[in-house]
Amino acid sequence: MKPKAPFRPLIGAHMSISGGAALAIDRALSVEATAMQIFVKNNMQWFAPGPFSDAEVSAFTQHPRRGELRSIFGHSGYLINLAAANPDFAEKSRRALREELLRADQLGLPFLVLHPGAHMGEGEAVGLAKIVAGLDEVFAAIPKVKTKVALETTAGQGSSIGHTFEELAWIIAHCQTPERLCVCLDTAHVFAAGYDISTQAGARETFEKFDQVIGLQRLVAVHCNDSKVGLGSHVDRHEHLGKGKIGLAPFQFLMQDPRFAAIPKVLETPKGKEMAEDRVNLALLRNFSE
Ligand SMILES: [Zn+2]
Ligand SMILES: [Zn+2]
Numbered sequence: 108m109k110p111k112a113p114f115r116p117l118i119g120a121h122m123s124i125s126g127g128a129a130l131a132i133d134r135a136l137s138v139e140a141t142a143m144q145i146f147v148k149n150n151m152q153w154f155a156p157g158p159f160s161d162a163e164v165s166a167f168t169q170h171p172r173r174g175e176l177r178s179i180f181g182h183s184g185y186l187i188n189l190a191a192a193n194p195d196f197a198e199k200s201r202r203a204l205r206e207e208l209l210r211a212d213q214l215g216l217p218f219l220v221l222h223p224g225a226h227m228g229e230g231e232a233v234g235l236a237k238i239v240a241g242l243d244e245v246f247a248a249i250p251k252v253k254t255k256v257a258l259e260t261t262a263g264q265g266s267s268i269g270h271t272f273e274e275l276a277w278i279i280a281h282c283q284t285p286e287r288l289c290v291c292l293d294t295a296h297v298f299a300a301g302y303d304i305s306t307q308a309g310a311r312e313t314f315e316k317f318d319q320v321i322g323l324q325r326l327v328a329v330h331c332n333d334s335k336v337g338l339g340s341h342v343d344r345h346e347h348l349g350k351g352k353i354g355l356a357p358f359q360f361l362m363q364d365p366r367f368a369a370i371p372k373v374l375e376t377p378k379g380k381e382m383a384e385d386r387v388n389l390a391l392l393r394n395f396s397e
Contacts, residue, residue, distance in 0.1 A: 127166060143178075164213050224238045246283070262340075273320055298338055
């Protein structure tokens, strides 16, 4: 009998696709990740010049070590705002999301993380309705795309929507194709939004609330970030694990509760060229699982 492979927790980090999406795989493996998040195009621009070429797709999907990453998913561009008040931005946002979903689907990514949107002063009700209309239009235009949209919990900075579980649940409930939606929880964002996950008990309570309002079956990823800013500050500033206002309690909770074993936990913390910071943060997570 073959000896059982040692248990490797499903953890990783956001990785750059600079030089080609396939290179992100090498970067993730260099920090011993088993999961990663990537942008599917240059994040500074509205649109990619076109879909991925066949060569780019096969370099990624046929990468000899692709299988060592058990979860790879996308994050959409930061310019996208489905709730934009400016009609030109709203239109660009829908087109950009549609094209990014097509590119994510080319790479076989199961979901693309999306910040729901910011209402820009029009109010949450108007913003929520625009987000639902935008998602419906985008999904209807690409019926064959399998990549889902993972709505991300936000810090509630400015007029951004999605800082309560109820808002995300509302979007899912009103979308015509709720089966194409799932959720990504960002620890720094929920803390800044006012959910106190800084203790094990608080983390447990927050995930219970998530389960009641959205349902844990919708949770597909967790962004593991500490926060430079305090509870309820509604500001989005990521910090290395254990170095911010949250501390390590929720990360220990997530790594040890078996309900989250199959959920990829991915860092979005600052890093230098050599990514030594990712190794440190991932070692912290890994130690909690041993
Ligand atoms: Zn995000
Ligand atoms: Zn995040």
